[in-house]
Amino acid sequence: MVLSRFWLVIFISSILFIVYSLFSANTYTIDYVLNGKKDDPILVSEKYAEQLPAFIKDSIMNAPDQTMIVDMDKSNADTTYVFKNKTVKIYSGVQKSDGLLPTCKSTLLDLIIPLIAYLAFFCGLMELLIISGASGKLAKGLSPVFVKVFPSIPKNHPSISYMTLNFAANFLGLDSAATPFGLKAMESLQEINPDKDKASDAQIMFMCLHASGLTLIATSIIGYRAAANASNPADVMLPCIITSFIGTIAAFLIVGIKQKINFKSASLVAVLMSLIAGIIGLLMYVSHLDLVGKNYFTSNLSALILIGIVAFTLIFSFINEKKFTEASTTVYDSFVVGANNGVKTGVIIFPYVLGMLVAISLFRNSGLFEIISNGIAFFFSAMGVNKEITDALPVALLRPFSSAGSRGFLIDSMNTFGADSLTGRLSSIFQCSAESTFYVIAVYFGSVNIKNTRYTLGTMLLVDLICVITAIFVAIWFF
Known part of the structure; x- marks a missing residue:
């Protein structure tokens, strides 16, 4: 009984917190919770190229794969800008465990x-x-x-x-x-x-x-x-x-x-x-x-x-x-x-x-x-x-x-x-x-x-x- 209730508490509280994070704008998408894999980059935002600072926009457009990585500190997750279909997807941080x-x-x-x-x-x-x-x-x-x-x-x-x-x-x-x-x-x-x-x-x-x-x-x-x-x-x-x-x-x-x-x-x-x-x-x-x-x-x-x-x-x-x-x-x-x-x-x-x-x-x-x-x-x-x-x-x-x-x-x-x-x-x-x-x-x-x-x-x-x-x-x- 104790294990069952503990399991329910973990499950329900996690789901409620995920929903709260989404609608409070603390999280951009919750797809990674379902489909993401451990150590995958997390999508934190998506913008049009024109909305980005000029130096970032120019760097992305001039890059061979139209991808820009900011902050190469290996002890922290890099922020990555990926241009595709007129928008730039921004990734930062990595997933803690599989979805x-x-x-x-x-x-x-x-x-x-x-x-x-x-x-x-x-x-x-x-x-x-x-x-x-x-x-x-x-x-x-x-x-x-x-x-x-x-x-x-x-x-x-x-x-x-x-x-x-x-x-x-x-x-x-x-x-x-x-x-x-x-x-x-x-x-x-x-x-x-x-x-x-x-x-x-x-x-x-x-x-x-x-x-x-x-x-x-x-x-x-x-x-x-x-x-x-x-x-x-x-x-x-x-x-x-x-x-x-x-x-x-x-x-x-x-x-x-x-x-x-x-x-x-x-x-x-x-x-x-x-x-x-x-x-x-x-x-x-x-x-x-x-x-x-x-x-x-x-x-x-x-x-x-x-x-x-x-x-x-x-x-x-x-x-x-x-x-x-x-x-x-x-x-x-x-x-x-x-x-x-x-x-x-x-x-x-x-x-x-x-x-x-x-x-x-x-x-x-x-x-x-x-x-x-x-x-x-x-x-x-x-x-x-x-x-x-x-x-x-x-x-x-x-x-x-x-x-x-x-x-x-x-x-x-x-x-x-x-x-x-x-x-x-x-x-x-x-x-x-x-x-x-x-x-x-x-x-x-x-x-x-x-x-x-x-x-x-x-x-x-x-x-x-x-x-x-x-x-x-x-x-x-x-x-």
Whole structure:
């Protein structure tokens, strides 16, 4: 219900603001909101050539393509005059994101189809893990801990192994594998959900832990920083790990208190301490590496783990081939069945993702997001907050709505202020230590047709806020 109302508020307020901007003469045309593409120039006016200053008119007429560009400052959008059919179209500024119709197209072609491919492959592997018995062994081994965190899940339930693989994939930065494992976990949890339209306690806990974004290898962030000529692209690794770890602990405590989980459990404390010790050990190891060593470690560890998962699944399935025979199938046929289920899941979640991304497109292109972002930045500036911090806030504000959008702000901040500036580094930490909250909710709950997400959205946004505040303190501490 909360998500539905929030979606409606974004949609309706964006539309009203777009209409107001048009009729108040603040906007010349709203066609770009429907048909424009990201980074396209925006049409701000159209005049007859005679209405322009003489020097501009003469420059346009003498230009080979009858086009004149004013202000070649690459950090700002140029103003362009284009003469055609007796009028001069004036463009200034660039579009923040794709319009409504291009968003519909890109959601299918650039997001859903690749996602379906990932789902097909990894759901095929999951089917092998199920029939071979590997998932059951993993669930049995982890049950003592998971029954403390998820008390409503029966002991040795298959969802335990799926959630474990999802957490592991997120931890190692394997986004392509994390989503299929996570969707399989949601489907498994839905089977024991007494109210199929309402999110269960276990599903809420899983979603909030998943969205807290605990990551060890921030491969993509390191790649963006390397492309921006950072002196040490991997220097944000430790701040990213600390920030995302605090976010994960915060998510666990907030949801745990709500669900009255026993935090004094010996097994739970032991696992938590082991996790902390493991992270500290890895951090100590990485901190002793030089730049080349860090880049080599971060670029290969995640890939090796993913290849290891694939190899283990296939080898374990081959060793236990008799179980496939008992199930009247083969290893390959089981993979195909799982892949088919992955394709079906991708088709199911498409409308949920589409609805959310279209709303976000309107929200950004309407100008509302920019107004809110500037207002928050002004508020913090008035409180005396460092300008380098406020310059990075757009990444944090957009991250819950759109990973691609916040990534654009991240790259822009590094290009504008420098990859080694506090703004560039803080933007990197913001991007790494949070999740695209609204996208994740749409995908995961949409895959099992849950309509009432209860307190999931509020908790995830609160965790996002905690990560933002933590990231600021950690960035100031480190840099």
